[in-house]
Structures are given as C-alpha cells and as structure tokens.
Amino acid sequence: MSEEDRRNYPVDNLINNGIVPGLLAQCRKANTLFTGPVINTEVRIRAKVKALWNKAVKMSMGNVKLEVKDGFMMKLDKLVDILTSHCAIRICIELGCSPVCNSEVHIDCRYRKEQKIPVH
Known part of the structure; x- marks a missing residue:
C-alpha cells in the first residue's frame, strides 16, 4: 500500500x-465469555468507534472546547466501553452498611443475568 493510499483509506x-x-x-x-448479550452488537460497537474517531478528528482540527478535549484525552489509554450493562459500584460508607458488613464495596446491578459481566 502506498503512502497516498494509507492517507486516503476510508474511515x-x-x-x-x-x-x-x-x-x-x-x-x-x-475473557472468552465476552459475547452478546454481555457486549453490544458489532453494529453498535462500530458506531461508537466511528463517533470517537470523528470526535478525535474535530479535536485535531481545534474545533472543540478545552473541557471536551481534556475529557477525551483522559480516556485515550482506556478500552472502548462495549458492554451492554453498567452496574454501579458503591462503597459501604455511601450505603450506610452495618458494622458487621465485610464487603467494603457492593455492586448494584439490576440487569438480567445474561447481560452481567461473566466471571472468568
């Protein structure tokens, strides 16, 4: 592939x-169990990645506010979120747990079992 072809490779x-x-x-x-319905469909993942790509292009052209750019830059070293569920993780202090609670944290997840992140 020539240099020109690489530059004009369709997004x-x-x-x-x-x-x-x-x-x-x-x-x-x-985790080999990361399949549907735990993760989004490929169509949805492609749409998320394309939206991120377009946002990066806007930033490279200087067409975004500084706060948006800073938020985007903070996420660059993280994987793209492709999960269908987003469970809240709460610490005992937030929940006012009794002194006998040994958990330290609790996962508040109201999704169907097949949508939860599987234990590997």
Whole structure:
C-alpha cells in the first residue's frame, strides 16, 4: 500500500477491518465469555468507534472546547466501553452498611443475568 493510499483509506474500512476486529479480539482474550448479550452488537460497537474517531478528528482540527478535549484525552489509554450493562459500584460508607458488613464495596446491578459481566 502506498503512502497516498494509507492517507486516503476510508474511515469505515479502517473501523470495520482493523479497529473493531482488534478490539473484539482483545476483549475475548481478556475473557472468552465476552459475547452478546454481555457486549453490544458489532453494529453498535462500530458506531461508537466511528463517533470517537470523528470526535478525535474535530479535536485535531481545534474545533472543540478545552473541557471536551481534556475529557477525551483522559480516556485515550482506556478500552472502548462495549458492554451492554453498567452496574454501579458503591462503597459501604455511601450505603450506610452495618458494622458487621465485610464487603467494603457492593455492586448494584439490576440487569438480567445474561447481560452481567461473566466471571472468568
């Protein structure tokens, strides 16, 4: 592939043939049970990645506020969230647990069992 071809590589091809397959492979490497309905569909994941890509392009052109750029930069070293459920994690102090509680934290998850993150 020539330098010119790499510069003009369509974003959809980059996302569909490179980024999303790599992202899914990395998640499955972490836990082989990361499949639907625990994770979003590939269509939804592609849409999320494309939205992030477009946001990055706007930032590179200087078309966003500083707060938006700072928030985006803080997330750069993290995996893209592809999970369908988002359970709240709360500490005992927040919940006012009794002194006999040995947990320190509690996961408040009201999703169906098949949507919860599986234990590996």
